[in-house]
Amino acid sequence: MSSAPAAPSPAGSPALVYVVSGIAAIGGLLFGYDTGVISGALLFIQDEFALQPLMEGFVVSSLLIGALGGAVLAGRISDRFGRKRTVIGAAIVFVVGAILAAFAPSAWFLVAARVVLGIAIGAASVIVPLFIAEAAPKHLRGRLVAVNQLLITIGIVLAYVTNAIFAYPGGWRWAFGLGVVPALALAIGMLFMPETPRWLVDKGRVDEARTVLHRLRRPTQADTELQEIRHIAALDAKLDEPKISDLAARWVRPALIAGIGVSFFGQLAGVNTVIYYAPTILNSAGLGASAAILATVGVGVVNVVMTLVGMSLIDRAGRRVLLMIGFPVMAACLIALGVALSGEELGPNAGIFAAICLAVYIAAFALSVGVVVFVLPSEIYPLRIRGAAMSATMATNWTMNFVVSLTFLPLVAALGASVTFWIYAAVCILAIFYATKLVPETKDRTLEEIEAWLRQQEADRVSK
Numbered sequence: 001m002s003s004a005p006a007a008p009s010p011a012g013s014p015a016l017v018y019v020v021s022g023i024a025a026i027g028g029l030l031f032g033y034d035t036g037v038i039s040g041a042l043l044f045i046q047d048e049f050a051l052q053p054l055m056e057g058f059v060v061s062s063l064l065i066g067a068l069g070g071a072v073l074a075g076r077i078s079d080r081f082g083r084k085r086t087v088i089g090a091a092i093v094f095v096v097g098a099i100l101a102a103f104a105p106s107a108w109f110l111v112a113a114r115v116v117l118g119i120a121i122g123a124a125s126v127i128v129p130l131f132i133a134e135a136a137p138k139h140l141r142g143r144l145v146a147v148n149q150l151l152i153t154i155g156i157v158l159a160y161v162t163n164a165i166f167a168y169p170g171g172w173r174w175a176f177g178l179g180v181v182p183a184l185a186l187a188i189g190m191l192f193m194p195e196t197p198r199w200l201v202d203k204g205r206v207d208e209a210r211t212v213l214h215r216l217r218r219p220t221q222a223d224t225e226l227q228e229i230r231h232i233a234a235l236d237a238k239l240d241e242p243k244i245s246d247l248a249a250r251w252v253r254p255a256l257i258a259g260i261g262v263s264f265f266g267q268l269a270g271v272n273t274v275i276y277y278a279p280t281i282l283n284s285a286g287l288g289a290s291a292a293i294l295a296t297v298g299v300g301v302v303n304v305v306m307t308l309v310g311m312s313l314i315d316r317a318g319r320r321v322l323l324m325i326g327f328p329v330m331a332a333c334l335i336a337l338g339v340a341l342s343g344e345e346l347g348p349n350a351g352i353f354a355a356i357c358l359a360v361y362i363a364a365f366a367l368s369v370g371v372v373v374f375v376l377p378s379e380i381y382p383l384r385i386r387g388a389a390m391s392a393t394m395a396t397n398w399t400m401n402f403v404v405s406l407t408f409l410p411l412v413a414a415l416g417a418s419v420t421f422w423i424y425a426a427v428c429i430l431a432i433f434y435a436t437k438l439v440p441e442t443k444d445r446t447l448e449e450i451e452a453w454l455r456q457q458e459a460d461r462v463s464k
Contacts, residue, residue: 017216021132021144023189024087027124028148029182030094032155033162034117035063037179040163041172048169049107061402062111066118067125068398074123075130075391083131084195090127091190093120094183102177117179125374126394130386133378134196135216138446142314145378146371150311153304153366160300198383198447201229228448232383235455247385247392251458258439259377259393262323265431266369267400269330270424273408274299274358302359306366318443319372323435326368331428333361338418338425373397379442382451 038060046056070090078086097117104110129145136144159175166175197216200209209229213222247256314322340354381389411420442450 014216014218017136017140017144020135020193020216021147023186023193024128024131024135025147025151026182026186026189027087027090027128028151029155029158030091030179030186031121031124031128031148032152032157033159033182034094034097034121034155034179035152036156036159037163037175038063038114040160040167041175044167044169044172045107045110048172049110051107055107058111059107059114061405062114063118063121064398064402064405066115066120067122068118068395068402069115070119070122070124071126071394071398072122072391073119074126074394075387075389077123077387078127078130078199079387082195083127083134083199084190084193086123086127087131088187088190090120090123091183091187093117093123095180095187098176098179098183101179102173104173113176120183122394122398125397126387126390129374129378130390131196133375134198134386134447135194137217137221138444138449139315141379142319142371142375142443143311145375146307146311146314148374149371150304150307153300153307153370157300157304160297197226198229201226201233202383206230225446225448228446229383232448232451247389250461251454252382252385252389254438254440254457255380255382255454256389256392259380259389260396261431261434261438262369262373262376263393263397264400265327265427265434266365266373267397267404268424268427269327269365269369269431270334270404270408270421270427271362271365271369272401272405273424274362298355299359299362303362303366303370306363307370310367310371313367314371314375315443318441319376320435320439320441322368323372323439324432326364327428327431327435329364330361330369331425331432333357333364334421334425334428337361338421341417341421376439376442379445379447380440380450382454383447 042056042060045051045059049055051059070093074086074090077089093116097113097120100113100116101110104113128148132145132148133141162175162178163172166172194212194215195208197209197212200206200212206226210222210226213226216222217225310322334357337354337357340350340357377390377393408420411423415423440453445453
């Protein structure tokens with residue numbers, strides 16, 4: 001696929017494409033906000049509920065448990081009831097979770113509320129990129145799906161700002177409760193958005209799909225794209241009803257390896273240890289507490305800025321190329337960070353050097369894996385199993401997030417911080433092979449062209 005000539009991009013697209021993508025991506029904002037808000041709220045929650053360390057861990061990790069469940073459920077639900085309805089459903093769950101968290105009378109009640117919020121986050125991580133990818137034209141698909149990642153990073157920053165505003169006893173309830181505002185905006189906004197044309201064709205609602213495509217594309221583009229979608233849907237119609245076992249079909253495996261691999265390697269490269277534990281890492285490298293927190297804010301800003309850079313490049317440079325750039329730089333930064341944390345050679349400059357390593361690491365991640373992790377899976381899977389495959393991918397993402405977050409501190413205690421980060425660096429080196437050998441290029445391809453390529457690969461294999 002990567003060697004085929006790129007198709008020319010049409011000049012412009014109707015404004016509705018941008019509106020649809022922007023409204024849906026509010027789900028990403030909620031993802032980031034509800035993930036980040038616990039960081040500042042936890043100090044006051046500890047005091048109010050007199051949390052022991054184990055209970056504190058439950059309060060934090062319950063979100064990830066809920067997210068795994070939401071990711072598993074969302075794809076199949078969206079395949080049956082539609083992408084639009086599933087986004088609206090996730091928004092309603094966000095509202096319920098935020099209200100429950102804001103009024104939590106006990107620690108266990110807050111854990112339950114965080115599970116509810118996690119379900120919404122997991123569902124959003126699956127369905128928002130999928131919705132945008134199925135609505136977007138091929139020449140804009142990468143950057144429009146990446147809007148979701150941009151809003152995740154902005155949501156995290158907004159959570160930090162909100163925590164600062166409500167940094168007093170009981171203020172954490174307001175911080176959680178304010179999540180209702182963007183959740184309602186998502187639910188109400190999606191009521192006015194169209195269903196994706198691909199889901200409509202898959203359900204036999206071709207006339208509705210044609211109407212939607214003519215709203216989202218220029219007329220000649222719409223008719224051509226509808227023909228491609230119907231052709232793929234006709235191939236699927238000859239098969240039995242989709243089953244979860246279809247994910248194991250030989251012709252789908254290249255897509256699964258590429259799509260799931262981004263989440264697997266991206267998480268195992270340790271990015272969330274940097275996000276969750278950046279102040280601790282910098283403090284252990286020699287920076288004072290205030291300087292470490294300030295440096296962490298800087299890392300967050302770098303994340304947002306470089307996500308914007310990644311969005312500008314993903315449809316020009318391509319998904320595969322960005323991964324091939326990002327993983328080597330991440331590996332080099334993690335090796336250097338391990339040296340900084342050894343504290344043996346850099347002396348008093350170790351803290352500053354560690355902060356630079358973290359900033360460059362996050363920049364490389366945001367530029368590459370951060371934008372590709374939602375884009376590639378949302379476009380590479382066949383229509384017939386797209387929802388279920390996205391669920392499997394995001395379930396992998398959340399599982400690896402949980403595993404890495406759970407094992408980071410024990411690894412540091414057992415092996416030391418330097419060796420721990422060198423292990424993450426080794427993962428990045430393996431990921432270079434993955435990106436080079438196992439990721440096909442998907443830029444400038446319609447979703448139907450990508451699926452046709454997968455089918456042709458299997459046909460060629462069988463004919464040999």
